[in-house]
Amino acid sequence: xxxxxxxxxxxxxxxxxxxxxxxxxxxxxxxxxxxxxxxxxxxxxxxxxxxxxxxxxxxxxxxxxxxxxxxxxxxxxxxxxxxxxxxxxxxxxxxxxxxxxxxxxxxxxxxxxxxxxxxxxxxxxxxxxxxxxxxxxxxxxxxxxxxxxxxxxxxxxxxxxxxxxxxxxxxxxxxxxxxxxxxxxxxxxxxxxxxxxxxxxxxxxxxxxxxxxxxxxxxxxxxxxxxxxxxxxxxxxxxxxxxxxxxxxxxxxxxxxxxxxxxxxxxxxxxxxxxxxxxxxxxxxxxxxxxxxxxxxxxxxxxxxxxxxxxxxxxxxxxxxxxxxxxxxxxxxxxxxxxxxxxxxxxxxxxxxxxxxxxxxxxxxxxxxxxxxxxxxxxxxxxxxxxxxxxxxxxxxxxxxxxxxxxxxxxxxxxxxxxxxxxxxxxxxxxxxxxxxxxxxxxxxxxxxxxxxxxxxxxxxxxxxxxxxxxx
Amino acid sequence: xxxxxxxxxxxxxxxxxxxxxxxxxxxxxxxxxxxxxxxxxxxxxxxxxxxxxxxxxxxxxxxxxxxxxxxxxxxxxxxxxxxxxxxxxxxxxxxxxxxxxxxxxxxxxxxxxxxxxxxxxxxxxxxxxxxxxxxxxxxxxxxxxxxxxxxxxxxxxxxxxxxxxxxxxxxxxxxxxxxxxxxxxxxxxxxxxxxxxxxxxxxxxxxxxxxxxxxxxxxxxxxxxxxxxxxxx
Numbered sequence: 001x002x003x004x005x006x007x008x009x010x011x012x013x014x015x016x017x018x019x020x021x022x023x024x025x026x027x028x029x030x031x032x033x034x035x036x037x038x039x040x041x042x043x044x045x046x047x048x049x050x051x052x053x054x055x056x057x058x059x060x061x062x063x064x065x066x067x068x069x070x071x072x073x074x075x076x077x078x079x080x081x082x083x084x085x086x087x088x089x090x091x092x093x094x095x096x097x098x099x100x101x102x103x104x105x106x107x108x109x110x111x112x113x114x115x116x117x118x119x120x121x122x123x124x125x126x127x128x129x130x131x132x133x134x135x136x137x138x139x140x141x142x143x144x145x146x147x148x149x150x151x152x153x154x155x156x157x158x159x160x161x162x163x164x165x166x167x168x169x170x171x172x173x174x175x176x177x178x179x180x181x182x183x184x185x186x187x188x189x190x191x192x193x194x195x196x197x198x199x200x201x202x203x204x205x206x207x208x209x210x211x212x213x214x215x216x217x218x219x220x221x222x223x224x225x226x227x228x229x230x231x232x233x234x235x236x237x238x239x240x241x242x243x244x245x246x247x248x249x250x251x252x253x254x255x256x257x258x259x260x261x262x263x264x265x266x267x268x269x270x271x272x273x274x275x276x277x278x279x280x281x282x283x284x285x286x287x288x289x290x291x292x293x294x295x296x297x298x299x300x301x302x303x304x305x306x307x308x309x310x311x312x313x314x315x316x317x318x319x320x321x322x323x324x325x326x327x328x329x330x331x332x333x334x335x336x337x338x339x340x341x342x343x344x345x346x347x348x349x350x351x352x353x354x355x356x357x358x359x360x361x362x363x364x365x366x367x368x369x370x371x372x373x374x375x376x377x378x379x380x381x382x383x384x385x386x387x388x389x390x391x392x393x394x395x396x397x398x399x400x401x402x403x404x405x406x407x408x409x410x411x412x413x414x415x416x417x418x419x420x421x422x423x424x425x426x427x428x429x430x431x432x433x434x435x436x437x438x439x440x441x442x443x444x445x446x447x448x449x450x451x452x453x454x455x456x457x458x459x460x461x462x463x464x465x466x467x468x469x470x471x472x
Numbered sequence: 473x474x475x476x477x478x479x480x481x482x483x484x485x486x487x488x489x490x491x492x493x494x495x496x497x498x499x500x501x502x503x504x505x506x507x508x509x510x511x512x513x514x515x516x517x518x519x520x521x522x523x524x525x526x527x528x529x530x531x532x533x534x535x536x537x538x539x540x541x542x543x544x545x546x547x548x549x550x551x552x553x554x555x556x557x558x559x560x561x562x563x564x565x566x567x568x569x570x571x572x573x574x575x576x577x578x579x580x581x582x583x584x585x586x587x588x589x590x591x592x593x594x595x596x597x598x599x600x601x602x603x604x605x606x607x608x609x610x611x612x613x614x615x616x617x618x619x620x621x622x623x624x625x626x627x628x629x630x631x632x633x634x635x636x637x638x639x640x641x642x643x644x645x646x647x648x649x650x651x652x653x654x655x656x657x658x659x660x661x662x663x664x665x666x667x668x669x670x671x672x673x674x675x676x677x678x679x680x681x682x683x684x685x686x687x688x689x690x691x692x693x694x695x696x697x698x699x700x701x702x703x704x705x
Contacts, residue, residue, distance in 0.1 A: 024680070031681040045517045052514045059507075065487045065495070066504045074661065084479040136687055137678035153678060160679050183679040187687055194688065199596055214508050215663045225674040225689025228629045232666065243483065248504075249511040250654075254647040257669075258517070265677065268534070269612040272689065273669040280619070280665050285571075286593045286626045287619055287665045297483045304490035 001119045001147060003352055005336035008359035015330040024159050025331050032153075032322040035266025036373065043262065053259050054377045056252050057313035060244075061304060067213045067246045068295065074216025078278025080291035088118040091296045095205065095238060096123045098292060102236055104129050104202035110220060110227030111135035111154070112207030113316060114240045114296055116147060116338045117351070120205070131205075132197045134226035136190050143170050149332030149340065151318040152264050157331045160186065194226070204230040204288070208241035209315065210256060211293070214249040216277055218293060221260060223271045231276060237288035239276070242296045244312040256315060259375040264317040299351045307386045311346050313376035320370035320380060326363045335360060342370035342380040349387055358396045361387035422461050430459040508661075513648050520611035520646035527610035527643045528697065534613025538672030539685060540693045546700070548575075552584035554696055555602060555635055559587075562692070564633060569594060570602040573622035576637070594630035601627035605638040606657075607650045612671055615695070616650045619666035628668055634690040636670075640699045 004011060015021055040046045060067055072082045083098075085091035091114070099107055107124060109115060109131055121131045121142070133142040137155035141148060143166045148154030155163070164180040167189055179185055206227050208218040218239045220227045231237045247253050261267040280287030303309055321327045321341030332340035337357065339347050345360040361384040370380040391397055392405075411418045433439045433456030442454050460468075473481075488495050522530070532542045545554055559566055566586040570576050581589050594601055603623045607616040615636055619625045628634060644650045647669075658664060674689030685691050 027681045031677075043517060043519075045515055048515055049517075056514070062491065063500055063504050064491070065484045065493075066501060068484065068487075070504065070508060078663075083476055084483055086479050086482055090479065134688065135678070136676045140678070153681070155678055156681075158679075163679060183682045184684050186679055187676060187684040191686065191688055195596070198688075213504075214511060214661055217663055223674070224676050224687035225629045226687065228625070228668070229688055232625050232629070243487075248507050250651045251511050251513050251648055254651070255514045257647065268538075269614060269669070269671050271538070271670065271672050271675060275663060275667040275669075277663040277665060283621055284619055284624075284665055285621050286624045295483070297486070301483055301486040301490055304487060305492060306490075 003337040003356055005357040011334035012330045015334045021157055021331055024157050028322055028328055039262040039266040049258055050375050052255055061312055070213040071211050071246050078216050080278045083294045085296045088298050091294055092118040092123040094294055099129050099203050106130045106201045107203045108132050108134050108201040108230045110206035110230045111138050114207055134194055134230050151316045198229040198233050201234045203236045204234040205238045206231050208239050208245050210253050211246040212253050213246055217275045220274050221270045225272050228274055232287050236290040239293045260317055263319040263375040303350050308350055310378050313378055314343055319373040323369040323373050346383045358391045426457040426461050427459050429457050516646045527645050528640045530610040531608050531613055531643045540672045542695045544697045544699055549580050551579050552581050556584035556587050568600045568602050569598040571623040573604045575604055593624040594626035598631045600633040601631040602635045603627050605636050607653050608638050608643040609647055609650050610645050615670040617668040618664045625666045629689045633692045635694045637696045
């Protein structure tokens with residue numbers, strides 16, 4: 001997928017002025033945030049489970065090579081195939097080749113962020129294969145030619161009237177006078193349309209929430225059941241997953257199951273948690289004849305051993321997006337690539353480079369809510385700071401900011417001078433503000449005062465007042 | 473070396489060099505081998521630990537909380553009648569599709585005279601399927617379904633109405649309890665092709681976060697709990 005992350009500022013400004021988007025985004029704090037809080041409260045062990053989830057992931061990352069080999073061995077033992085891909089392009093070509101070799105015309109797809117990462121739909125279309133997204137949200141955005149704006153709610157940026165318009169535009173074989181006002185009627189229509197697609201598809205492609213080394217199993221979590229129809233009806237099931245998805249045992253997967261849905265949607269567990277191991281067995285009347293797993297690296301192995309290793313614990317629940325004041329204000333598309341919100345701000349520069357995505361770590365108020373709700377306790381604010389430091393070191397920060405910081409640093413290293421200059425500035429600002437006590441114009445701060453007034457200082461610095469109170 | 477093997481070595485090599493580890497270090501291999509072999513439990517929530525009676529009660533409550541419906545029968549011979557009545561109450565045709573599970577085979581289907589029963593995988597126009605659960609989990613009101621001719625996986629997803637029979641003795645407390653049963657039946661480290669954990673009928677919140685049932689899978693999920701101890705025939 002092409003990135004517009006370098007355009008974050010412009011994207012964000014557009015998002016803030018988009019009335020439809022703002023109306024849709026209002027559902028995020030009202031829905032996900034409250035439901036997650038209720039679910040966390042309802043399970044007394046939730047905080048301890050978070051600690052354990054973090055520890056399991058840390059253990060896996062330290063032994064990732066061995067767990068991947070163990071997983072591969074079990075997949076092969078069960079009659080499946082494992083394909084390794086170092087880059088997004090390799091993974092895309094691998095999957096396209098698998099589909100071509102099976103003379104596939106239609107491919108159904110469960111929801112997968114890796115599919116977005118490797119631009120799979122475009123790759124399939126290029127060789128004349130029709131990819132059909134089956135998750136309702138993904139189906140809707142595919143009709144619109146858009147990308148998901150949220151990890152688990154890809155169409156969260158849309159309102160139902162927009163979706164109705166899309167269905168009327170595309171489903172032209174249905175009667176025009178049909179009622180599509182309610183979400184229920186939209187859900188029903190998508191269900192009917194996709195039914196035949198499931199049955200006709202030659203290949204089914206899903207992602208994986210977890211890969212289990214103990215048994216060679218891939219796990220998907222859905223509420224709709226679309227991922228299941230995708231993987232049991234076609235002759236071939238292809239799983240695309242990144243290397244950090246592996247967990248040791250069924251017991252470990254159970255711990256993550258307890259954390260994932262609660263953090264994501266506030267459910268105790270998603271409706272369907274599905275464990276798939278190999279192709280169908282002798283005597284099985286349904287299920288795929290072939291089972292393939294494509295393991296994607298795409299820069300992740302280079303994150304190990306760095307200050308960004310903790311990011312590889314992420315289980316893609318979306319809690320950090322839901323709780324982020326920046327995400328709530330601009331939505332997912334402004335981030336310009338596959339991943340958005342705080343996890344995207346940390347992961348995207350790792351995967352596509354800080355030159356392209358250096359703006360993203362700046363899209364943070366450092367309020368810390370993302371880390372508070374992250375089920376894997378990923379120190380997202382710390383890592384965004386790490387990126388800012390790297391950005392500064394690589395001289396990617398704009399000249400004015402670098403210059404300003406340089407001037408400030410020069411003063412800060414000379415305390416006497418610093419105190420005198422700040423005292424003077426404080427008096428000047430007070431004088432300038434006059435009796436109103438606030439200013440509409442401040443030199444060098446046009447952007448800041450454009451949307452609010454600056455309250456004037458009281459005329460003295462903190463250090464002066466501290467001294468006057470008799471402290472030294 | 474094949475292209476796949478080259479890429480595999482490249483990725484594993486990069487992981488090892490990033491972690492600064494020796495690929496032949498025995499201690500790391502042993503740690504992983506032990507962990508996989510022991511498959512120790514992590515923290516299991518207190519609510520998932522209880523007597524069989526408590527498990528059944530909690531399973532039913534949790535299932536109903538996620539829009540499943542539950543009814544209890546005391547004998548297998550009541551099941552065909554219960555299914556027939558359920559179909560009548562929901563204005564559904566008296567036609568069901570099921571797998572070849574011996575426990576379902578043995579039911580006195582002829583007692584429900586109007587009921588037409590056929591055996592096999594789900595087809596496009598099947599409206600109602602009947603399955604037997606491998607196990608259930610009280611912790612979250614979850615059914616555990618395993619693939620195979622006895623209970624084909626497509627029956628869990630394709631028809632709009634899914635009726636599941638579960639014996640009360642098969643209702644476990646936690647997911648971990650259920651995995652122990654899977655291991656006992658299929659062997660350590662082995663799994664059937666598909667294990668489905670099912671908690672309520674299909675739903676979506678993809679349109680304005682409003683929950684709608686019956687997104688792609690069943691719109692209705694009805695559980696018939698057969699109250700008798702495990703192991704009895």
